[in-house]
Amino acid sequence: MSYATAVPGKSRVSGDLVDSLGQTSFTVIALLSRIAAEHDMSLTQLRALAILRDREPAMAELAAFLGLERSSVSGLMDRAARRGLVRRTPGDDDARVTYVSLTAKGHRLAAEVTTEVADLLAPMTNRLSAAEQKRLTALLFALLDQSDGSQQPS
Amino acid sequence: MSYATAVPGKSRVSGDLVDSLGQTSFTVIALLSRIAAEHDMSLTQLRALAILRDREPAMAELAAFLGLERSSVSGLMDRAARRGLVRRTPGDDDARVTYVSLTAKGHRLAAEVTTEVADLLAPMTNRLSAAEQKRLTALLFALLDQSDGSQQPS
DNA sequence: TATTGTTATACTCTATAACTATA
């Protein structure tokens, strides 16, 4: 509330930025959901798969990554395990902990989905020149405060 | 699949762009979900609210906007109507049609949510200078093929 | 006592299929 009214000169620009960010986000998320659905997965499962590509977290850590309750992730991993995509491994030092990791099948699916995402996004991204793509990437990483380009699960 | 391999020179850049788009989208959507949750709404209900701000569509049109089945939107509008946010109006010429519109309460909530979105996004957007914000906005609209800036529900 | 993970329960979201009313 304060933002829109406190800085009138910037609010116009920011309003458009907010709109473009919102529209872009919904478009991208819809596309990811579509890919997920084509593989009989939810968007959350697709995210989990992406996260697990280069991590082997404890259940609680995975829940933190996903921003969900532990109990929700239990069910999520139940369904993923039932499909043979992930496995649970008991912790060695702390017997309370359960680590989650992708199976070979899970890794294959994750890799497949990654290329599909790039493919489906291509019609959009190709509307920009190579230079524009670079600028956009830099701006988005700056927005995310990750101008170093360090990878987080997408 | 073909994209990543067919244009090796661009795939590196595109991979980063895909990552930054994905991360940004998840971040924005998570933020929108949080705002929705604070008002006891789902992300979909928030979207519906935004759509209805400047439209009075038939149920089937709303379903098309949201990318959902008509039956899903029936339930969605049931719950929104129960909270007094929307009303249903029978069509005059075609008695099969039902139009949906925001109540005064719905309009108030939609306006409130809009300012909250801008507020919560501000810490992110303020990381960019005014000139950078402008460039990012232009690039995103170009990506969406809407360089005219015509408004769609965000 | 505190923490990890699971289970029980309840509600929302979504889709498919069947239905009613209207065209």
Next chain:
DNA sequence: TATAGTTATAGAGTATAACAATA
């Protein structure tokens, strides 16, 4: 017959609360 909307039903996703096992 075809279309608009609803209802019935079922499954996934999510949270809260309670629990067992471990620390």
